Amino acid sequence: MTTSSKSILIQGAEVLAMARPHGERPVQADVLLQGGKIAAIGNNLPIPESCEVIAAHGKLLMPGLVNAHTHSSETFFKGRYEQMPLEAWLLYAYTYISGAPIPDRLLYLRTLLLAMQSLKNGVTTLCDDFFDPMAHSTKRLGIVFQAYRDAGIRVNVSSAVLNTPVLDSTPFGREVFPEHLRNQLNFGAPTTAADYTAYCQEAFRRFHGQADGRLRFAITPSAPQRCTTDMLQACHALAVQHGVPLHTHLLETRVQAVAGQMFYGKTLLAHMHDIGVLDRHTTLAHAIWITDDDIAQMGRAGCSVVHNPLSNLKLGSGLAPIRKLLDAGVAIGLGTDGLSSNDSARVFDLIRFAALMHNTGGTPPAQWLSAIETLRMATLDGARTAMLDDVTGSLEVGKAADLVMLDLDNDNFRPKNDIVKQLAYCENGSSIELVVVAGHVVCRNGQLATVREKEVWDELNQLLPAYLEEHGRWEVANRVFEPYFSEVIRRCKATDIGIQR
Numbered sequence: 471m472t473t474s475s476k477s478i479l480i481q482g483a484e485v486l487a488m489a490r491p492h493g494e495r496p497v498q499a500d501v502l503l504q505g506g507k508i509a510a511i512g513n514n515l516p517i518p519e520s521c522e523v524i525a526a527h528g529k530l531l532m533p534g535l536v537n538a539h540t541h542s543s544e545t546f547f548k549g550r551y552e553q554m555p556l557e558a559w560l561l562y563a564y565t566y567i568s569g570a571p572i573p574d575r576l577l578y579l580r581t582l583l584l585a586m587q588s589l590k591n592g593v594t595t596l597c598d599d600f601f602d603p604m605a606h607s608t609k610r611l612g613i614v615f616q617a618y619r620d621a622g623i624r625v626n627v628s629s630a631v632l633n634t635p636v637l638d639s640t641p642f643g644r645e646v647f648p649e650h651l652r653n654q655l656n657f658g659a660p661t662t663a664a665d666y667t668a669y670c671q672e673a674f675r676r677f678h679g680q681a682d683g684r685l686r687f688a689i690t691p692s693a694p695q696r697c698t699t700d701m702l703q704a705c706h707a708l709a710v711q712h713g714v715p716l717h718t719h720l721l722e723t724r725v726q727a728v729a730g731q732m733f734y735g736k737t738l739l740a741h742m743h744d745i746g747v748l749d750r751h752t753t754l755a756h757a758i759w760i761t762d763d764d765i766a767q768m769g770r771a772g773c774s775v776v777h778n779p780l781s782n783l784k785l786g787s788g789l790a791p792i793r794k795l796l797d798a799g800v801a802i803g804l805g806t807d808g809l810s811s812n813d814s815a816r817v818f819d820l821i822r823f824a825a826l827m828h829n830t831g832g833t834p835p836a837q838w839l840s841a842i843e844t845l846r847m848a849t850l851d852g853a854r855t856a857m858l859d860d861v862t863g864s865l866e867v868g869k870a871a872d873l874v875m876l877d878l879d880n881d882n883f884r885p886k887n888d889i890v891k892q893l894a895y896c897e898n899g900s901s902i903e904l905v906v907v908a909g910h911v912v913c914r915n916g917q918l919a920t921v922r923e924k925e926v927w928d929e930l931n932q933l934l935p936a937y938l939e940e941h942g943r944w945e946v947a948n949r950v951f952e953p954y955f956s957e958v959i960r961r962c963k964a965t966d967i968g969i970q971r
């Protein structure tokens with residue numbers, strides 16, 4: 471793709487800008503895109519020279535969606551697992567016992583595939599917590615960035631790190647696992663804070679801000695209990711220095727809540743606060759097993775949360791206290807999580823599930839999430855969790871031209887009652903006609919403009935069967951750990967932690 475983009479004038483669309491405080495109801499307007507940005511929004515805008523004009527009466531224009539938490543490493547494992555809680559599922563999706571890392575070409579295609587399936591579904595920004603078993607090679611990271619550069623999507627790419635042995639971050643781990651399995655339960659020699667810092671600084675130099683700022687690097691210690699204190703503090707220093715998120719998994723399961731009490735004598739959120747890594751740079755994925763005190767602390771710290779409704783349901787992780795977090799002033803984004811715990815890159819599914827799944831357990835209806843609240847999570851507030859809210863997430867003059875155009879003359883909007891509610895409760899991506907990132911049309915009527923989809927699949931059809939067959943053999947090898955993780959879960963269920971999710 472070239473870095474310059476031609477002008478596009480979109481005429482007469484219903485514009486749902488998602489800007490605050492106004493902009494949360496659709497208003498008919500023209501929108502001019504120039505130089506990759508939104509240059510004007512108004513009525514009867516003049517047509518500049520050499521400008522593509524798109525007649526958009528009967529269409530809805532909205533900001534491109536933000537997938538605020540995913541892992542491209544799981545993209546080939548869609549529809550592969552079920553009936554497993556997180557601690558068991560991890561064994562198969564992330565195989566402790568395994569062979570060589572995925573070959574470079576498949577690494578490229580795997581990343582490209584996530585971008586392709588995201589763009590086709592109106593997702594213009596991805597936060598990819600890339601996991602590559604502790605290789606931390608800028609060559610491999612460069613392959614990931616190249617795929618996103620080629621696809622034309624906006625990304626925060628980070629490169630996960632964990633440096634605490636699995637047995638020391640798993641409650642009862644040293645009691646439960648037999649001697650002969652203990653050494654096999656790690657991803658290799660632990661990374662030091664100094665080594666990870668040097669790697670990240672190199673990644674910032676090489677990749678951050680490339681493609682006119684569309685490609686960014688972010689920092690992801692995998693989870694507080696999986697990293698040493700000096701690693702978490704080094705990660706925080708990097709995030710502050712470069713103005714990017716420190717993005718981490720927090721309290722996704724009951725087992726992790728027990729880990730906090732067992733290893734630190736406090737909640738993992740309190741641990742993060744006490745070591746000085748909780749502030750507006752901090753983005754917490756999941757945040758399910760948090761206490762009321764944690765929620766108040768999160769509000770004071772100004773951190774943000776990524777809610778992963780479908781992944782949480784699939785892994786039986788529990789219901790995140792989203793209304794309480796909103797009441798505490800915490801910005802919430804939506805994430806698919808990896809495609810082996812969510813099975814789709816569609817953020818429209820997340821909007822719908824987030825708007826429905828909290829209507830349970832006797833919660834008063836006035837506290838259920840509304841359509842507009844979940845749409846905010848998928849747009850401007852999702853961008854906030856990525857520290858990109860001054861760049862994308864709403865249609866405002868001066869912001870990046872990241873947008874989606876939907877056909878309102880479509881079953882999802884027939885009959886037309888309330889566009890906002892129908893977007894949340896009826897839309898599944900099938901109304902999408904046009905997807906634009908940084909002023910470039912990346913998808914039109916379901917056809918990607920940046921990638922030859924057939925060629926990608928011709929190649930994947932050649933390469934994938936052998937790779938998946940090999941992965942299947944590693945899944946079988948890792949089955950040996952499952953009874954012991956089941957025992958860990960059983961013991962954690964019997965441990966009183968004072969909350970239930």
Ligand SMILES: [Zn+2]
Nearest residue numbers: 719755807808
């Ligand atoms: Zn995750």
